[in-house]
Amino acid sequence: MGARLSFAGVFTNWGVATAIVVAGISLSAAQPSFPSPPSDAPTIDFPVPKPGATPGPTKSGAPSIDPRPPTESRPGRPEGQGVPTTLPRSVNIQLKVERDGRLTVIEQVIVQAKNTMTRVAPLRIGDRVFAVRDATVDGNGTAEATADTFTIKLGEGASTVKYTVDGAVADFGDHVQVRWQVANGWDTKLVFLRASLLTPKPGNDFVCLAGQSGTEDPCDSALIDSSGVLRVVQSDLDSGARVDLSATLPAGLVPANARFENVKAGAFALTPVSGAALGLLALLLLGGFGALWVARGRDTKAAAADVEPVEVLVTEGGRVVFASPDGVLPGQAGTVIDEVVDARDLTATVIDLAVRNYLWITESGEDWQVVRRNPADYALTDYERAVYQALLPEGTESVTVSALRSAPPNTADARSAIHADSVARGWLSRTPAKLRLAGAVLAVVGVAATVVLALTVGHALAGVALVIGGIALAVGARFLPARTKRGALLVQQVRGVHGYLKSVPPESVPAADRELVFSRSLPYAVALEEAEQWLSRFAALDVAADGTPGLYWYGTQDDAYDQARFAERFHALIDSVDGVFGKR
Template identity: 50%
Template structure:
């Protein structure tokens, strides 16, 4: 018999009902029967997200809304006779000093169990059976460089192992990428599977997640898919202590209210003075005629020269004392004589009597103490004149006259020290809160409030209504000093009116104009001259500014008072 070619043998067909074929079909039938029996047995067992009976499994569905809120639905199956508890951290460390903080609300359970979000964690406790947990998350969307990213841990903090975790993510626009990590916190082990699915969402899964481990899903989003709402907080160091927290925000708001209240109060108290200074005031009629027909000078509200300066600038200045000394000479308590063209002597004429105010007696005693009837101005340069009593008495006078409710210097001092004390307390509070990583910004708020209070102390003294009225009258008095001429005063009364007006011209800075207006008059002066001889007014107008300058210099050396001329 001839041999069949190899090619023919290769293509030779086996008969359909040969013994070998029947043997193979029998094996196949038996396999199918066994598979059907197994499927029937499996279908008789209860189903679960884990896929295996007697295990815990989770099917987690995440849906990102356009407003940035993440809606979470967890379907969890717990076997009979068992419980499962999950504690979800809502504060996750992103560095050694920074935490990412999530906010969860609307937590609820459909089934046997509870869900509660409080503090920095979400707690889910489930009993046997299949339960559906729902909640929403704010803070899951962050801007990472140029990429917008959604991040959440669909499984973490379970006190029991999960047989499987299935995750699906739906985003407003097609996601750009997915990164799924599984294992202990901090590890970078990838999940069992993670992919973009059909391009409209993300699917991920993890098989066998031990208790305490987590599944962390990060999904890259299209630009504009949702607003970034991630919140990062400092956890340690100075940056955390000085972070703008709600507590610090309340403190800043309180400071703003306090400062606004202070501004309103100052506006109210100072408003009268501003209106008095801004209004148009004509010359005040300070010239009065007595029944005998003589013209005399009368100051508004009986204010004395030294009091004028204190009411105007709320300070006792050297010029206030200088004007008072001139006024004492004009009222015949002193005689002032020029000695050798370079010095001046003060001579006692009449003793201090009850008609003098307290501060005038203090000035008189400082200039001519008991037992001293005359003193040269040059001699006063070498003496220590104590003007502290003058200052105290003058401040007390303006309060007694009801031009101020309290002493202006005491008011300034009170608020200044209160501000300094508040600022120091703020510094101590800032240091303390910074050490315990508390809201140290609150301490800085207190410091700023204290400094503002100390700086604002200079504006705290406020005149009474009567003081504001006097301030307006003083403006009218200045108008009189600027506009009056010798022709306005009868010749017989001119020397007295000129002299009585001069101390007010000194304190209000109108000396040069007042002397210039009357320098051409030939009448003498009854209180200033040489060796108690009435001085010539023309010579007096030439020498008097030098006298004022020398007297200011001596008084300024005494200290206690400001040397600024009003």
């Protein structure tokens, strides 16, 4: 109900009085073992109008009930057939608003034999704070009040509890309001409760609610007698339920003493600020998912499209030579295909440097020696120079593969350079990497913001939204294709090269040009995992057909070149160089 009740009038009598009487008779008859109260048991004066008096006004049109207490006989009922005031687990309550704004309360509680009853009443209801003082118990029990709760513990028999409530009167400008929960926090069901509220002058707009906190069910009966006293009757009040009573009095009749405290919502409570942050997060997640769906769909469609024929063999100066599409190099082809610079891309670059006469590779027992043949000039790309420098630093003329495996070169610069080169050519985008970094930063900022908000102004869910958004951004970026539209087109062309490697017959190339075509195509076969098929297809290659013995870029230990032995040793060379680059 909150502190600002706004109900008008008195709840109507729902005909419950008759049911209460019948229930009381049944309960009284069903429990003959309940002891009668001692002769000195305390009682409460429950004011009764004089005989013949007319009940006072109630809510317009509402019926009224006979205000006589249920201990008296009713017309047509034999003497003694009313509801007994000594019914076990019943409470009689008398409330009085004093001239100085205090609310004095007297409660008579009847506890069943061999049982106890405990009431733990909260003194903070919503943003309203009450205080209880001067609590005493006449009978079998104790009463204690703290800043947060008022606790009554009673043993069997009849006990009278007296206390004073501060904070029951609130100022609403043109009137004041008296409010108190006359019953709440009991650990047992109350069979019967009745209460009276006496004010300096008759009040109005009485409101009485019964039931669990938050419900708005009216009390069984709440009406005003001819003297302006509000009388409340309630039966069968569940354990922990409350009877919340309020009344409106004229402004200035008694001083207001209500105290209100803004209850700070939990740091992780849903507030307008945090709700807006979570709503924005939901919109961004939906938008990001849509963008990711479109990007991946475009990339998948490009990869699944039919491969157009790619002409990689061209005639220059009367000779047939290999020419890659869009000038893509072996290392670049592998990188654009899987969007990652891996060891095989660097290995293919080493073979390509040898094929293009920058390096010489020769067998040395079970090892290989890589020899500087021509300096790394500006005809090479930045990443090719980085690979060259990693293998043969300045001042080094040759190195064995076994030595490289023992002390692997640092290839970080080469990997960065090949990726940067693909980005510069418009094949790949840095967007996914930037988004991953942005997501990680956003998540860290979100964690810090969550802690700060939780310890200060609240709205910590706004910080949580940042954390979730950052994580989602970082994870989503991993699934975002790095290839651009031009990169997707290049993939189609590289797939065409792959088809060429798998299908071109050696006989279609003039014998004098086969060694060069075989050699220039070999690095692409390495990058695209087709080296074995390529070597098998050119198993009958005559390397002397160009007028020079052996391969022009690879030296063997045998005087006579053997293509089958070369294929076997070449596979071992590739695995060894992969091992060099795979370690760093």
